[in-house]
Amino acid sequence: MRVAILNDIGQANYHVGDEAMGHAAVAALQARGVTDLVVLTRDAAQTLTYFESVETVPALPFPWPPAQRERRLAQIDRVLAGETGVLPDSDPVFALIEALRGVDAVLIAGGGNMNSGFGWLLYERAAVARIARSAGKPVVISGQTLGPSLSAPDREVLRQTLESAVLVGLREAESLHLARTLCPGHKGIRSCPDDAVGWALDALSAPWAKHGSDAPSARTSVVPTIDQTVSEGPDAEPASADLVPSDPTRPRIVATFAPGAGAFEKSEAAEAFAVVLDALVHRTGGAVEFVPHLAQFGEHDHDEEFHRRIARRMHSESVQYEIEPAAVSLRRTLTADFVVSSRYHPVVFGLAGGATVLPIAVDEFAEVRMTGACATWGITGQVVPLAALITPRSVAWDLRDAAQKWTREAVEAHREVADDLLARRADVREVSAAWWDAVTVGLTGSAPSPSGVQEVPASGAGTEIARALRRDWTRPLAPVPESHRPAVAIIMRTKDRALLLERALDDVLAQSFADWRLVLVNDGGDPEPVEALVAAREREFAGRVSVIHNRRAFGMEAASNIGLHAADSEFVCVHDDDDRWHPLFLQRTVAYLERPSCDDGGVMVRTEIVYEQIDLSADPPVITETGRETFWKDLQSITLSDLVMINRGVPISLLYRREMHRLIGEYDETLPAVGDWEFHLRFAQASTIGFIDGRPLAFWQQRPDQAGHLGNSMHAQAERHRRYDLEVRERHFQEWTRQNGIGLPLYLAREFHGLQQRLDVLERQNAELTVLIREQQRELHHVADVMADNSFFGFIKRKLRRFFGVG
Known part of the structure; x- marks a missing residue:
């Protein structure tokens, strides 16, 4: 049997693990009598230096940008459908097609590249699988990691690649779960050890x-x-x-x-x-x-x-x-x-x-x-x-x-x-050998029978400190009970914005700090898209999400209070469905407030404004970033004196202690706009707010040109913001005068009125001076022109005009 093997070997950057998996595949097949092997490589000379008794064929590299690799794979599909003129005759895909037509089977050997992070390698594997299947050759996939990052197009490419294989071996439980989710009817999806495990154990002998x-x-x-x-x-x-x-x-x-x-x-x-x-x-x-x-x-x-x-x-x-x-x-x-x-x-x-x-x-x-x-x-x-x-x-x-x-x-x-590893060595060797036996059967085109070899049982060896270190920083292995009090309650408000909500859910799941509970408040929107997005991430959330559906919209601040009551915690933050965090946001802010010397009520982080637009004509709609700028780039601290002038923070920037609500109350449900600013004012009156400078840890997404429900309230409802900004100022001003009288404001009003009159006079004088300066500039230009005409060059110019009868 003649078998082609694909994994990432012959690279300019020599990668020990990739090369080891290549050696492991070759050695395992040769040990089972499959000795006619063709290795796909990026550098034939290098590969032949280290591999014995194999032939080499150039691998088929793919471009890095997602759009380009998608287009490249589509072109290869058209070639396989008979449209050979889609690509020039010199394209390396034709040589690869001929090479794979000359083998009996294809093995896509181990690797961790079936995800969007290494998308060009995923597409290379997909192309090889499609070429092999179009030629009627069985495909076996061994020792892979799938995901976790997968765009929608890449997820579909991965699904089709797995479906095309007779046998698929996944080396972790997460990859196995994903494969069975993508291909629920596939009978050949199995767990397996890394390809190089058996090779390493053989080296010990x-x-x-x-x-x-x-x-x-x-x-x-x-x-x-x-x-x-x-x-x-x-x-x-x-x-x-x-x-x-x-x-x-x-x-x-x-x-x-x-x-x-x-x-x-x-x-x-x-x-x-x-x-x-x-x-x-x-x-x-x-x-x-x-x-x-x-x-x-x-x-x-x-x-x-x-x-x-x-x-x-x-x-x-x-x-x-x-x-x-x-x-x-x-x-x-x-x-x-x-x-x-x-x-x-x-x-x-x-x-x-x-x-x-x-x-x-x-x-x-x-x-x-x-x-x-x-x-x-x-x-x-x-x-x-x-x-x-x-x-x-x-x-x-x-x-x-x-x-x-x-x-x-x-x-x-x-x-x-x-001692424990030595005792388990024979069992691991047997599991590895059983997998390669199944691979050999799969390469013949037959579905291997389930292995009778049992997985290695759980070990009692290990350290408790490692488990304790993992506790707050790793997704729970089992669902977290609702009775658990997390360090952080994340309140997310949403309504009929599934496109943005999906991004926000993944943003929370990407946090390096894992001891949180997300309270998702759907404020009068359609519940089905929300439930679908959460259900698709059930394994990742591991019980750390609660969903509340309001039958009608109560408003952003009321939604915040509903979320606040739904989960107890030490710290609280609001993550709107259209904003994002850096993966270290919770890690940095929780650590800041947990310092023994810290007595701040909350902490804000350096924030970046990200401008974006949504193309609703695309299917599915596409979010495109159009620019960035630092939000208050000169900001070094959060003070009440700054906040009374203008809001210096946004909800996505703040983590605070829950106990602050006992001092200042909850969010003001009477405000349909500027509620976060009003909350920050009360907060800064009662406590100090820390500030973490450096690289931005929060991203305020803005869509200035977006109308409707996908827009930002500050842009789509600008007039409402101005109205309630004035209302908040008037409310606090009245409260102050009730306690202190109107004497000082009356005196300051007269002084400000006099100052305004003086400023008006200065502004009129400035306008008059501007007119005079412009007139003098015009006169200076005229004088310069006259002097130029009376100069030596002006004399020559006049003589030439007369000589040539011009002018």
Whole structure:
């Protein structure tokens, strides 16, 4: 049987995990007698250097922009339908079509690229699957992560790709759930371990030294610590070395980190990683080795560059390796005692080798994949989000305290973890082998029978600190009961704006802080679209949403009060259905108010105005951003003196303590407009409001040209805003005069009237001066023209005119 294999190999940036999955697929099929293999690659020469006994065919790259990749796939569909003239004869798709016609089956091997974040790779897989199916060749998909980010077009492309496969293997519960949601009738959708698990376990059987001394020598560098860079400077060049300058009997700590830090700044992530590594060195006396997972050979970029940044923040010495072939990098990680990583495959390799693994997830995508890698070994609740380390809440007061607690328990559990992983190794090997047996059957076009091999049972090993760190920063694994009192109640008001509401729901779900309850108040709108949007996200909400449908519209402030009564909490915020947050909004604001020294009643954040327009003629309607500007860019604090002039904040910008309502009351339901400003005025009278400067954490979406229910009230109802602005001022003015009399206002009114008269006089004088200046400018221009005519050049000009009879 001749089989074509697609996964992301031969890239300019050498990716150890992608190459490892390629090696795993080739080795697994060859071990089962499938030796006629064609590998799709971006660099044939590089691939043939590392892969033996395979043929290569150029892969089919797709453009990055979504519209372009959608158009490219549509063109390929037309070619497959017989319209060959759609693309030029030189297009590489024709060579790929011929290559796939010459095989018996296609294997789309493991990867985490079936989502919109890596949309061009999703479309490459979709194209290969469609070409294979058009030629009548069976398709098997192995070891994939699906989503979590998927646009509507990409979701449909993914669904069609899964439907075209005889067998689909998903490596996490989240991906399995999504696949079964997209293709509920598909009988070939199954869970499986990562493709490289079996390859890693097979490597353990090969004869090689504990510390990798028989591996090819790679250049390393000794990176200066934070103590050394005080005198040498933060950009000091690393010293070259050929061997690891450490005692080989010391515990080996392998560290691998991607430069991507999710919603965080790279500097924040680098500091957190450095603190964890220092804590682990302190607890173990071990030696840190940075093993890069992605970089260009010889360029010292990507992981290598980021590792240097981390190492310079450490107080412990470390050694940095250059990028190495997958087999060598695998061995270094397999032989580690501890593995600390923000990347997925080092977690896979570390667990296979029996190491104590400390996985740090920078975003939801990383967390989903790392959780799946741990679940292969029956381990749950051990992936720690980066957010939990940066703001650990109840576990610790700060990052260093949290790191010490986490690493202490990891070290204490080290022997137990190693023994437990060793005991489970045979079961994991059997699960991996059973999956590849099913893949081999699927490549023949037959549906494999369900495997009789049981999944690895849940492990009792692990640390409680990791679970505690996750508690506030990870989506709950089970639905949260309504009796749970969350830290934050999020009130969202909506009415017949499903397009905007969908975006707002996803915005809340994207928050790094997870201890909240969303109270969605549908103020007199159609309930069906609201219920449908919430139901589609039931798994993600995990019981953290309450929906209230008002039979008629009561108004924005009344809706806020209804939401306020529906959920108890320590903190409150209002998230309108058309606005957005930065993913760190709740994390930063909750941490600000939870500081022991903080006595502010609430906190606002730097906010950005985002201008947008909605094209309702498109199907579905399209929201397009048209511009941005900082909201009150000179704002440095929130004060009552500023608020009495004009509103300096919007609901999306504020998180506050619920207890403030006992002091100032609830939202004013008599105001159909400017209710948030009036609330801010009362708030600032009773308490101080903090301010978080820096990058914007809230986004006030404005659609100045949008009329109707999709517009902003401040634009669509501008006259109403002016009217109620005056009403609020008059109300507070009357309250003040009732308590203090009208003497001072009478005196100030006369002074302001006199000032206004003087300003009017100055304005008239300014207008008269402007007229005089313009007249003098005209006279000056006339004089300049006369002088020009009487000058030498003017004399020559007149003579030439006379000579040529002109003028």
